[in-house]
Amino acid sequence: MRLPVSLWLPLALAVAAVAAGQSPLQRRVVRDVLEYFHGRSNVHFLFRERELDGLVEREDPSGTFVQLRLGLAQTSCRKRGPQRQCRVVENRRKPTCLACYKFDTGDVPKVLDKYHNCGPAHHLAAKEIRQRDEAECRAVEEAGKGGDALYLPGMFAFSRGLPA
Known part of the structure; x- marks a missing residue:
């Protein structure tokens, strides 16, 4: 069954307009979240971006913080199968x-910290x-500001096998 152009064209244009x-950095986060979501063992179908919210x-001087809520829609394609024409399946799973993410200030921003749910x-x-x-998310936003509790004095003293 093929959908008429009048049904799928507005969806395609909406996704293109959002992108x-x-x-x-926001596009990079969306790609990374989709990769993370599809990497989960309980996900068997491909999902597409449905909406972007929040x-x-x-x-700040330590980098750029990006937070977003990504709505997904299940497609008709299996995750491991051929991905020719994957149409969104109505009334199926729509996870969010x-x-x-916190990125550093470099020319090619590196991820300092991240959180997905x-x-x-x-x-x-x-x-x-x-x-x-x-x-x-507050902890991710604070990454790289210099006050991280990750670098406490003496924290690694026992990991090197130093004499007692």
């Missing part, structure tokens, strides 16, 4: 992914999960 309005991009939209709206997501 056109994204910064290079977009935040902030710069929250992604928080993907699941059903109602799952991510649960109070406990939302609070954990907020805390994780």
Whole structure:
């Protein structure tokens, strides 16, 4: 069954318009989130970007923080099969992914820290999960600011087998 052009063209244009309005770092986060999501063992079909929401991009002296909520839609193509014409399947899974990334200030930005959480939209709206997501994203945003608890004095003293 083929969909008439009048049904799939608005969706294709909407996805293209969203992608056109994204910064290079935002597009990189979307690609990385899709790669992460498809790498999960319980995902058997390919998913496409459905919507982009809650977009935040902030710069500070330590780098650029990007946070976004990516809505996905299941397609008719299996993850490991041929991917010729993968159409979105209506009334199927539509997970949402929250992604928080911190990039350094280099010419080719490197990821300093990141956090993903993907699941059903109602799952991510649960109070406990939302609070954990907020805390994780705050920690990602603080990466590279110099006050990281990752570099405490003496932290690696025992890892080198130093004499007692």
